[in-house]
Amino acid sequence: MKVLVAIDGSEYSQRALSRLGEFLPAKTDEVVLVNVSPNPAVGAVGLVGPPYIDYAALSEQLRAEGAAVLSQGAEVVSRGGYSVRQVFREGDPATEILELAQSEAVGLVVVGSHGRTGLRRFLLGSVSDKVMTHAPCSVLVIKHPQ
Numbered sequence: 001m002k003v004l005v006a007i008d009g010s011e012y013s014q015r016a017l018s019r020l021g022e023f024l025p026a027k028t029d030e031v032v033l034v035n036v037s038p039n040p041a042v043g044a045v046g047l048v049g050p051p052y053i054d055y056a057a058l059s060e061q062l063r064a065e066g067a068a069v070l071s072q073g074a075e076v077v078s079r080g081g082y083s084v085r086q087v088f089r090e091g092d093p094a095t096e097i098l099e100l101a102q103s104e105a106v107g108l109v110v111v112g113s114h115g116r117t118g119l120r121r122f123l124l125g126s127v128s129d130k131v132m133t134h135a136p137c138s139v140l141v142i143k144h145p146q
Helices: 011-018 055-079 093-104 118-124 127-134
Strands: 002-006 030-037 084-090 108-113 138-143
Touching (some): 002 011, 002 093, 011 055, 011 108, 011 138
Parallel strands (some): 002 030
């Protein structure tokens, strides 16, 4: 079985990676790590940002940070004895995770929960909620105490 694990470099995703061996099925063939960076030129409500920002440079910086997050995550996963592949995407995190899960025909998606509630959840949305609701396979949300 192929497993997709979404990581963002946060404390939550680091904890999820460190505990991954507890949750992965015994017959895991490959772990696909994905890091998704939002498009810096598009604001939270879909509006184009200010013209004075160098979006190409910002995008390159986010890509470099994503590559570092993926590399660190791959080290952790490979120490567990799993075959690992790294994928970087740019766009809406939930959408990109769902598209990758579909195109890779994964059997399980693993995401962390940031534990947002109330207004913060309404304003910021929940990647894990969107992935759980629309994924073509099972989804494991690793929740951490606040």
